[in-house]
Amino acid sequence: MIVAVLGGMGLQGRAALLDLTRSQGVEKVLCADVVQSGDLGKLERFIDRNKIEMVPMDGSSKRDIVRVLKKGADVAIDLLPIQFMPLAFEAAIEARVPLVSTNYAHTMRHLHEPALAAGIGLMPECGLDPGIDLVICGQAAREFDEIHVINSYCGGSQRRHAGLHRSARHYEDGAGSRPVCASVAGLVIAHTPPQTARVPFRRAH
Numbered sequence: 001m002i003v004a005v006l007g008g009m010g011l012q013g014r015a016a017l018l019d020l021t022r023s024q025g026v027e028k029v030l031c032a033d034v035v036q037s038g039d040l041g042k043l044e045r046f047i048d049r050n051k052i053e054m055v056p057m058d059g060s061s062k063r064d065i066v067r068v069l070k071k072g073a074d075v076a077i078d079l080l081p082i083q084f085m086p087l088a089f090e091a092a093i094e095a096r097v098p099l100v101s102t103n104y105a106h107t108m109r110h111l112h113e114p115a116l117a118a119g120i121g122l123m124p125e126c127g128l129d130p131g132i133d134l135v136i137c138g139q140a141a142r143e144f145d146e147i148h149v150i151n152s153y154c155g156g157s158q159r160r161h162a163g164l165h166r167s168a169r170h171y172e173d174g175a176g177s178r179p180v181c182a183s184v185a186g187l188v189i190a191h192t193p194p195q196t197a198r199v200p201f202r203r204a205h
Contacts, residue, residue, distance in 0.1 A: 006065065036056050096118050
């Protein structure tokens with residue numbers, strides 16, 4: 001299988017390269033990005049370079065995305081900035097290449113019928129939020145007899161002064177402290193009112 005990673009030199013893109021090159025089912029990864037330095041940083045020693053083909057691409061050009069997808073891609077992963085999402089989806093339809101994306105689907109619903117006509121699948125919301133959080137909510141819902149509301153809180157970043165020692169990490173986002181998920185494998189019950197979530201180091205992912 002040949003996989004095109006749109007935005008392959010970004011943080012998410014390089015993580016995707018790592019997983020894809022480790023997959024026995026993946027023959028080649030097209031790393032498509034405007035950045036062509038090829039510098040994968042600390043991931044360099046873990047990635048099979050023989051599987052990666054660096055492909056220059058302008059993510060703001062649907063025509064250029066189509067060109068990349070027509071280089072034999074069997075499927076594409078859209079990890080471009082969200083403003084380029086419509087172009088990636090439209091290009092996938094034109095090139096007749098199935099595509100998955102980590103971004104929300106709100107603005108893409110009008111492409112349902114064109115995708116069906118092209119005979120491909122377009123799968124948005126396949127990240128952490130949205131994505132894994134919805135799977136966790138679904139699993140949680142099956143554990144209860146009755147549910148009135150599900151509040152999902154996700155995101156936040158680690159404060160540097162918390163350090164990497166064994167003390168608790170403190171997570172917050174730009175809007176102030178909010179409840180966050182301690183582990184994507186667990187069920188989270190939000191604090192009411194919202195409080196800072198203090199996650200022990202051993203449970204932080």
